[in-house]
Amino acid sequence: MSLPLPGPVLVMGAGSVGCYIGGQLLGAGADVHFVARPRVLQALREHGLTVTDLDGGRAHMPATALQVHGSVPAGLVPALVLLCVKTGATAQAAAELAAAVPAGTPVLSLQNGVANAEVGAAAAPTLAWLPGMVPFNIAELGPGHFHRGTTGPLAAQAAPALQPWVAVFQAAGLRLKLHDDLRPVQWGKLLLNLNNPVNALSGLPLRAELLDRDCRVVFATLQQEALAALRAAGITPAQMTALRPERLPLVLRLPNWLFTRVASRMLRIDEKARSSMADDLALRRPTEVDAICGAVVRLAQAHGLQAPRCSQMVSLLSVPEPVPLGGRGLRRALGL
Structure with a gap:
């Protein structure tokens, strides 16, 4: 990627959404760290990460190219956190992030539902919480293989911290639209x-x-x-x-x-x-x-x-x- 990168990306909760979006960013040259559950962690370490889509796109990152962790790695200073855990795990993940990353770190919630950013902010008020929305469907087709089956642009609450990332996401094949009011x-x-x-x-x-x-x-x-x-x-x-x-x-x-x-x-x-x-x-x-x-x-x-x-x-x-x-x-x- 020839664009200037704001810094490392931390995918907190590397399931279907986290692995697909993180994989797209990694494939485009971003510095991506994945925090995953043991099942996904093992699959990524054994099989690497493959991302595919309904338009025939395919990218494979070998296990040696992945930075995968069971918890937030000590000393990491992410420029952006993508929160992709299940909604029921939001508060716990927020508390873990607050203990590991600097105050003010932007956290973009890419989760189902309408209240995750508020839940995160209540659990970890020192972080900069931003609601987001993923429009497309991701299916796990096999160990380490994640497939996008529908289309649409990602959406997020407009914030200065996200502006430099719009071009980065675009270069990774991920349209990111910023909205003054994300609630609708x-x-x-x-x-x-x-x-x-x-x-x-x-x-x-x-x-x-x-x-x-x-x-x-x-x-x-x-x-x-x-x-x-x-x-x-x-x-x-x-x-x-x-x-x-x-x-x-x-x-x-x-x-x-x-x-x-x-x-x-x-x-x-x-x-x-x-x-x-x-x-x-x-x-x-x-x-x-x-x-x-x-x-x-x-x-x-x-x-x-x-x-x-x-x-x-x-x-x-x-x-x-x-x-x-x-x-x-x-x-x-x-x-x-």
């Missing part, structure tokens, strides 16, 4: 992320699930509850697809023969793509359903409303070992 973007993305629990409980790859009308009816119902809560809160979600947010539930309910024509751009998804929540379910890890459906429930309740189907989705995925139900099973479980 976060809620616009959450409307789409409401499909994550549907996908996880469907047992289907992402594209196949969207072609199942029963699954789409569930997705549309969750969106309708979210849109009602957002109206009550006076929040206008950003448009994240070719369709305005309020039209999405209508289109999702269309019969397949019409949906495939009207929503053809929505279906431009790699056959390999699946939601991160489906990966969590397969690996028997806790899911982020509370950060997605739970956020809708809390917003609705704060404004005198209820979101019963979102609440039921939280319950379905909070049992010790959730199992896929399929589209029809999901509709029955939610009384639809």
Whole structure:
């Protein structure tokens, strides 16, 4: 990379998102450190890191080219931290960062949900917290292999600390758009992320699930509850697809023969793509359903409303070992 680099990047939580974005930056010449869980750590040390995408892009970084760690390395002074841990681990990761990196270090949250930067700031107020949004889907296809199956630009709250990184991300094939107010973007993305629990409980790859009308009816119902809560809160979600947010539930309910024509751009998804929540379910890890459906429930309740189907989705995925139900099973479980 011929661009001047502001300094090292620390990926805190090198899972699917962290490995893909960190891998893209590393492949473009950035100095990237990865902090990962033992399973991913072992895979990266044994297989290196491979990043691919639906457009045919492929890059491989051998294990010898990776700087991977089980915790934040002592003495590292990152110019930017990318926080990619699961939402439930945000406070713990924030505390670990506060103990290891200098005060004022910018931390960009690239996590699902709408409140991670606030949670991080409460746990580690000495750091400079910035909310962000990842629009695309990343699937782990094998040990050390992470595949982007959809498209879209990264988004972040505008801040002077991020301005030098826009060109760096661009050179790495990652568009980064800065917004004066990220909240509408976060809620616009959450409307789409409401499909994550549907996908996880469907047992289907992402594209196949969207072609199942029963699954789409569930997705549309969750969106309708979210849109009602957002109206009550006076929040206008950003448009994240070719369709305005309020039209999405209508289109999702269309019969397949019409949906495939009207929503053809929505279906431009790699056959390999699946939601991160489906990966969590397969690996028997806790899911982020509370950060997605739970956020809708809390917003609705704060404004005198209820979101019963979102609440039921939280319950379905909070049992010790959730199992896929399929589209029809999901509709029955939610009384639809």
